[in-house]
Amino acid sequence: MGRPSSFVFLFLLHSFMASLAWSDTNITTDKSALLAFKSFITSDPHNFLANWFVSSSSCSWIGVTCNTRHGRVHSLNLGGMDLKGTISSQLGNLSFLVELDLSENNFHDQIPKELVKLRRLELLNLSCNDFHGPIPTWIGDLSSLKQLNLRNNSLSGFIPLSLSNLSRLETLDLASNSIEGTILLEVGRLLRLNILRLAINKLSGNIPQTISNLSSLELLSLAYNKLSGSIPSEIGNLSKLKKLYLSDNQLVGSIPSSLFNNSVLQHFSLGTNNLSRSLPTNVCAGLPKLEMFLVNENDMSGEIPSTWHQCTELLKLQLGDNKFNKRSIPTDIGNLTKLQLLDLGNSNLQGEIPSFLWNMRSLRRVDLSKNYLKSNLSEEMCHQLPLLEVFDVGHNQLEGSIPQSISNCTSLKELYLGPNSFTGIIPSEIGNLTNLQVLSLRENILQGIIPSEIGNLTSLEIL
Template sequence: MGELASFVFVLLLHCFMASLAWSSETNITTDTSALLAFKSIITSDPYDFLANWSVSSSPCNWVGVTCNTRHGRIHSLNLGDMGLTGMISPKLGNLSFLVELNLGDNNFHGEMPKELVQLRRLKQLNLSFNEFHGEVPAWIGELSTLQHLSLRNNSFSGFIPMSIFNLSRLEILNWNFNLIEGTIPPEVGRLENLEILRLAGNKLSGGIPNEIGNLPQLQMIYLSNNQLLVFANDLSGEIPSVWHQCKELIDLSLSNNGFNKGYIPNDIGNLTNLQFPIS
């Protein structure tokens, strides 16, 4: 019986290890297929950065791709500033271990495919300096691990989706120079880890919510070049007196305005960490 038990144990161990090997191969095959599908709808790669993206080599050796050494899955896709033109393939949503997605400074266009909501481990998403349009999708608020979200210099329109304020780990929100309209919701005060808020160069209106003063980690805020009451060509109302609560603020820009009404609150003088002049 002892020999039989040993034989069964060895057989089960062998089957288990084979299963693990098959699973790992299947997973990396899934990642490979996702990237090749993405490449297939790239209409221009002027510098041939994606030339080595082929089945003849491991995707972990492809330009712009980084794999996690522990589980061998694709961890980062960094294709910033490569001059690429095309759309985002929905298949990128199959990169289930992706932590960083950087497609900034290219010529991507279209809308963000909803399949990206499957990237549940994503911490950094950079789509800045492209030609994306449409509304910022509500599903982006389901990317609960997101820390950096940059959509600046595109043509995103519509309102700020309320789901954004579910991103409790968000540290950087950069939507400068789009076509975002409506007001800044008071729920912005729920982003307790937010360090940088950039919404300049949009079509935002209304006032600045007092709840911004509830952001204890806030270091930089850019709201100029909108139609906000305190940043309009003819200032009306008063700049809210909440600045003493923004203890981490190091940069405050109030430029490109016509301050001919109201006044600058005295408590701005309590911002002891400011490193740049108020401009």
């Protein structure tokens, strides 16, 4: 009975020693891979990698985190360190790597194909660098990947079909490259995706209906492309969608009614397209969390919605540059107590500037230009606007004098009061607007001298 016990003990001891030797060998492999990576760095201006040397443990190096169980390199996070160079192919030998973040540096050249060996990788963030060439097709073989961020590089070509193999992917950000082609019909296979950002590329074609399969999607950004066709009504089925950016494309048709029934949607950005027809009379009824509603620079017609009080969280409202019916500024806008940006420029507005506007303390930017407004500016106009930075009422039919109270808008940077029909003198109080960068009083009926106080405007760039 003794011999088998001794045999088992010797066997286990041998296995343990072999395991230690195997582990040590692979830790050495990790260190060699990292040192090879360092050797490809041509500039480390802040000396972040100064403690990366052979005689120390790689698990103590800046940016390196090791797995406590195996002692293997688990993550490499060197984001925002201003490093410059290329990526060594030996980085693919970090076989236990789960997170690789090299964002916000100055890496260039192509992304090395050897990274395909990182089969445990869940996060790959190479954003804000200068990588060239196509998006590698082999990324579709990183089956554990949950987050892929290649934003702000110089990548070109097409979106590879292989990305649709990443069944665990939650975030896909390819914005600000030179990617061409159409949006994959296979994008609907990325069922766990919650962020899809393909903005500022050269994508064309239609938005596929299969995008509705991405039931976990929280952010959808396809802005600044050349997408055409209509907006799929199926996007309205994305019940978790919080941010929708489809601006600066060539989309046509009406905005699907399904988009106005989402209890969590915060950002609604469809500006600068060719969208037409009218908006629902009560935009806010099904959008209680709405913070940003941008449909400017389209071909919208019909009435400007008049009920806004249910959008209690609204910060930005841009309806300008459309073809709405002539009408006055909706009074319900005065109930938006958090509103910071109001853009109703070139919207066929008529009548007076309503008094509620002068009491909206949160306003920072107001654009009512290129309309048919006829009234005086209130003598109280700046008593309740401490944050106002941009005020544009040019190209209207406003008259009367420029109120002295304008001096209370001390945050003003841009003031556009012409062309209009203002009369009287230029108030010397304008000289109190020390943050002013642009002052436009052109094409009015002003008289008298130019006040010397304008010489106090040391930040002025355009007069």
